[in-house]
Amino acid sequence: MAAGADIVGSDRVVLSVALVGESAGLVRLGAAAHDASDASVSVTSVATTDSDLPWALELVKAQCGVGSSSRQVTIVASRSARADVLALLAAPLEAEGSGGDPYHVVCRPARAFSEGAALRGLLDARILELEEGVPSSRSRAERSRLLAATIDTGDVAAMQALGGLLDYLGASNAPSSKRMARATSAAALTLSCVREFSLAQTLAMDVATAVGLGVIDALGTGSAGGQVSSLEALLSRAGSATGRRILRQWLLRPSTDVELLNKRLDAVEEAKSAMRLSAGNVTALRKALRSNVHDVVSLLRAIAGARARPAGWQQLHQSTQAMLHQPPGFGGAATDDEARTGPFLASIGSTILEAEGLSRVFRLLDTVFEFDTMSRSELRDAVAEHVVPIRSGVDQTLDDLRRLQQDVPQFLESTLQTLASKHAQLSGAALEFIPQLGYLVALDSNLDGEPTWVPDEFEHVFDASERRFFRCAESLELDETVGDVHSMLHEREQAILRSIEGHVLEHQAELCMLSEAIGELDVILALAEVAADCGYIRPTLTRDARIELRDCRHPLAEMSLRDGDEFIPNTIVLGGSDPPIILLSGPNGSGKSVLLKQLGLIVVLAQIGSFVPAREATIGIVDRLFSKIRARDT
Template identity: 30%
Template sequence: MGTINALWVGVADFVDPTSNSIAELFDFVNFRNFKDYLFVDVDSLYALQVIPESNKNNKLTSKTQKNSLLELLDYTITKEGSKLLKDWVRKPLTNISKIMERQNAIKVLSQPENCEIRHDIKKALKFTKNITSNIKNLQVGKLIWKNWKSTIEFLQTIVSLSKSLRLCFTENTIPDDLSLFLELSVTDFIQLQEFILTYVEPITSEEEGKVKIVNGVDDDLDSMKTQYNNLDNILQEATRLIAQSIPDQVFNTVYIPQLGFLVSREEDISHIDTTFMPDEWQEVFRTSTNVYYKSQEVLYLDEQYGDIYTLISDREIEIVQEILNKVLEFEEPILMMGEASVVLDCYCSLAEVSQLSGYVFPSLTDDYQLEIKQGRHPLVETHLNVFVPNDTDFQINQKITVVTGANSSGKTVYLNQIALVVMMAQIGCAIPAESATIGIVDKILTRVSSRESLEKLQSTFAIDIYQLSKCISLATDRSLIIVDEFGKGSDPIDSNALFGGCLNYFDSMGTSCPRLTNYQT
């Protein structure tokens, strides 16, 4: 069967349900061809321990032990980076030029002389997370300081990352998905950051949790702030005037946003004394201990100063909106740099693995060769002090390998090791081996132990037949098939006969035969 091309449809935030236009609908649809991605089905992902099973509680005795390939490769700093890396791990590449581009970038970042730069990049990446949600929060008019603070830190960080990457790459060597760091005008980001800080006061904003505007940028705002800061003296003077007109009574004059200036008097709520109160005084509200009034004196303050706090807030919102309009002029490059930062997070994560002792970058070819010298299982070796490496060698005229040996001799580990090494190579990462030459694999198909009959409501033999049938149906000459103990637990004669027939079928395919490795008890 030929190569399978899958279709992925991603619908945007919404499609107008009232629209009947097919053309309008397709404006919201993205098509993706999976021809450039290595096919691995869900059962194989779990059986090969590519991704962890969430329902299993595998206890680890040390941080160095790993139970899945994703756990081994994930040194990402941000949640977005971890999510993208999982996508990379589940869908290794098959386009050799793209693999080599990614591998070369990881190779540069993993070099010992770039170790300090890589660590600086990882520290900086902490300040690039959530930039998309931050921009959305700014767009809806939120004055929460943490959103603006994160945006300012993001702009600073992009400048820092650009400088770090210029120390490692040139315009000719940097991969396409990181090229923005060298192409973007860093000056624009610096100027935007300086523009924001021209208006925003970071220290006061941090203390109050919302954006505060610095003095000197708006005369009206400065005047209102001066009046607001002088409220204590204004209230004391008003209290003095009221006390002169109504002696032998104790009053306080207060200011409450949205209610304005009020006269406050402690009262026994069960018996409020109104004999002292002038006719023009009006009760506004009362609490368990105080009654609040409007008098001529505080009405004068309302008229002179207005709802000063609300006026200050409204003016600050207007200024912040002006700042936001400037920021949104750079929305597209900011979001693009956010995406590039997530990709950089993944590159640094894979570089962290690739610099481990005993890891090498494989040679990748377009032929059918699969040669791994002194290869090791990347997960099993994290649990053992000593791991015995093994060689693997597939050639154009020798594409079927049958592995035999005693129980518990490591046959299953060896088979799974081949698949994991191939996946790591096509992700672009270094592999645990002495050296390797890997011809690009388009599918990894398996007949291995998986989530068995209790979950699938099938017998073990039925699952065996289904999985091997899948391998036969989907395999191409570039596929890698892993068969582990086909027919175990079934009739030994029939299962061996079926397996022998499958081997004979693959052998009869000649040069079109996939690369097949298996062991049979």
């Protein structure tokens, strides 16, 4: 496997785990995950017992983004890990559609799984979130203090897992040759952020439950047989790559934080109002997010690794333009009426307007590249041929080389005419450029392998097939005048790109932060659009052990009704002064599983901050969700 291959793919998750004994029968499971889609690292830990370890591992896998067959997964463990733990790590999830293939488990040296190794790895890495608005040259002591404020460095299990993760990422990112080492010597491991998330503030739900209920689709977002198969598919109106990633993260980590959820609900309500008052602007914004905002984090990571292709530069130019030129009220200039947005949309607009790095990067790309003046066919051809269209006037040397390249056919024609007039007996001569050798005169051989006639001053260089190659005064003059203009042109373009890369990466932290904000806006708009289109209402969230749903509906089943059909709503009341348990019975096909799924899906919707399909909804926050339902036809 090529160096770095494990962490380059934007659809890869690397999960590292560590077990630390706490007391008789109790262990703490630490986990650290690297998500290549946004270059983030998440750390957590959970107390469990040996008997509950299989469920705890399933839960951690779900929270860390493991579980979709469309994602490549590597699990990292210590070489000293117990055999039964390694078997559990490799075991496929119960989730329907997992295919039963075991996960790829990599064992790293036990010494890597330590708090000291984790801290050293973090201090050696470049963490963009720590660079926002501050110099990247902070001392190690300052960075250490910032990290201690970001994650709990005293959580032994989490830090041990983090040490193993960073050791694996560092080894995967290491160059495999001296040549690569020279090219990547300045490219340390780059992370967008390192964040701790608490399972205590997350609805515990393993992947099997999430897939069985229809929260996510194990085989990817979509519909099956004309039916919306999951909440992920229902809410897939989030069109940007970052928006889709955030949506999936919310669905796999429903929150138990009432304050956070009410802020999201406020934002959804605000977006719904904006859709009524300024539908055209919202439509334009959704179109821009869907079509023009690409995976900025991955694009910047490719640039940082000197792997950016012409298509990547074009997508970054398109993305920065779309983020910068938002419709009125969403970051663009607004009239008084259009500016009457709430705090969420106003904060997004302010973030965009105050982002100096965004405007600088866009102006730089717009000045250097001519993507905007090219037709679609020209752009397609440039991307296919890996040509980066740098504007004329950006670099005088580049312009001179381009003119020289355009004149090459004339130089060759003129030289051939000179040879023909100088040597009348010379026939069938051609001029070819051979790398390392320069321009040579090619002559066809006769049946004996010799050219019919060769001037005395021609110097034989080599033979190939039925042709012989010679050097002469005229070919040497071409070497001086034209030379390897194609290589010189390519080298000059690469030098310009390296300079552009440096300027862009100065603003990498700000661009990643903006991409995250735009992605969250995308999700909120998707939730608002579904709420408006499907008649959802805002739920009231409490900390009481009570759920009261009046005339609630199954969010997926009602999307699959034929024209004219209507989903018959149900009322569900649990807890408080009412019984906490309902014993539901009935014949096969009477709708028992539909009702159970309906309740579970509505709770998940509420706890990601979404409106819900009901006439009234009061939901006491749930901290665990279990299900053995596996049938997808309910």
